[in-house]
Amino acid sequence: MLFFIFQLLKHNRHISFIILTIALFLNSCKTLEKQNSQLTKLHSTKEILNDIDFVQKKLKLHPSLYWYISKEELDNKFDSLKKTITSPLTSNEFYFIISPILSSIREGHLSITPIVKKYPKKQLKKLNKSKGPISQFEYYFNDQQLLILKNNSDNNQILSGSEVLSINEISPFSLFKKYANTYTSDGFNKTYIERTKPYYITNFYYYELGLRDSLLFKIKSNDSINYYWIKRKTAPKSPINNNKQNIESSNLLKINKKAEFTKRKINGFNKNKNQYSKELSFIGSDSSIAMIKINDFVFGNYKLFYQKSFEKIEQLKIKTLIIDLRGNKGGKLKEIEFLYSFLTNTNFIFSQKTEVASRFSLLHINYFGKGSLLTKLLKTTTYPSLVAYLLYKTEKSDDGKFYFKSKSAEYSKPRNPNYSGNIYVLIDGSSFSASCILASNLKGSKRAIFVGEETGGAYNGTVAGFLPSYTLPNTKLEIRLGLMTIKPYYQTDTLGRGIFPDITIEPKFIDYQNKQDSALKWIIENVNSNRN
Helix, strand or coil, X not given: CHHHHHHHHHHCHHHHHHHHHHHHHHHHHHHHHHHHHHHCCCECHHHHHHHHHHHHHHHCCCCCCCCCCCHHHHHHHHHHHHHHCCCCECHHHHHHHHHHHHHCCCCCCCEEECCCCCCCHHHHHHHCCEECCHHHEEEEEECCEEEEEEECCCCCCCCCCCEEEEECCECHHHHHHHCCCCCCCCCCCCHHHHHCHHHHHHHHHHHHHCCXXXXXXXXXXXXXXXXXXXXXXXXXXXXXXXXXXXXHHHHHHHHHHHHHHHHHHHHCEECCCCEECEEEEEECCCCCEEEEEECCECXXXXXXXXXXXXXXXXXXXXXXXXXXXXXXXXXXXXXXXXXXXXCCCCCEECECCEEECCCCHHHHCCCCCCCCHHHHHHXXXXXXXXXXXXXXXXXXXXXXXXEECCHHHXXXXXXXXXXXXXXXXXXXXXXXXXXXXXXHHHHHCCCCEEEECCCCCCCCCEEECCCCEEECCCCCCEEECCCEEECECCCCCCCCCCCCCCEECCCCHHHHHCCCCHHHHHHHHHHHHHHC
């Protein structure tokens, strides 16, 4: 009988394909069901204690674990936690008692995520082409209130400035309180937590409610309270133009699309946020001020963008440059070093030596990840070369510590066209990670005037570089941590604080609502007054 089935499959590929598809589907459903069972599954005290040990073992890969907390204090926290484990817990019950300990380490890249409901890939693909109810609004957090800054939903009754009292009867305030100790910034500053609350609130509701096609919003506006159902919004399809009379418009559209494609390739484009990574503009009454707005150091051809930008700035003989790092949560070290090379006219060292926990700690980068079996098999061919490279680049120093050899810790030359004019840097609590490494060097070298509020990232560096994630064996929570301590060349004696502005101008809701930029306005007025 088995021989007959084998021969049937051998000579009929269609049947083979159908059976294989059904098998994969059933296996996918089974895997999905198993993953979602973690939401309610109780884990024994032994399993929980094993997961705590797992976390402590992984933390040994962290090169600056005791930067903001002593070893004794952290050990006591783990010992105290273990003593409280006297009965079974669900994964997320464990999440709420382990995450405050990780947050006390005060490293923003170190995090642990709760278990959330998993959905079929087909459903997720469909959902990715739409906007969920919560994502249809832009928010601003002010004095324990979650305010609507901009309404992008189909319901035009909800006005800017309205307060969100609850979503599906869960208040934003209760969620902020519940998750307050589950995440942190770098060090001791408070601006990062405040400025990122509008971002995190979306995550918190997702953790609580999962993906929903409609949600009930309780909104307060002008002392009036109303309920609104907000439904998932599907992105509109581009209309097809079949009218022969519009050939010229169609050709123009093609040209515009090509230009848009080129711009996205060079400037970079973040699809999730629907914004360019980097943009150069010229502002002021006579367009004599250049401004580079950098939303991230992740996307785009940064070398070509900065090279062309500074060539344009030199061509126009611009004497004032504004670098806007507000909302920039970081990215590539190579990019910020490349940008800095246009802003200094002397040889420079961009960062201090990159510290790692041990000679072998970078081998824990989780190289094979969560890809398909085929992807993992292909990666096995390059893995030996990667291991050899990482071991070659890691060396033990005379101070007994291990460092990863980086060119940014060596002398570099400034690039041409070199900019020697005045620089202003806009910063806020959402300026984090790589954007703070750049800002620290500009601040330390006294190359720029800083305007805004204290950055969310620390002046003296961060722990990032490779950021592998590990799944806890029993509760299946995911812990992520950085494997490299990256410090800017310039340092400060103030522990755990960000880059402070020379001119403090904190963003206000009324400014956002009226589309006014007080910090940028101050710079323009200051430039104009210095000319007179």
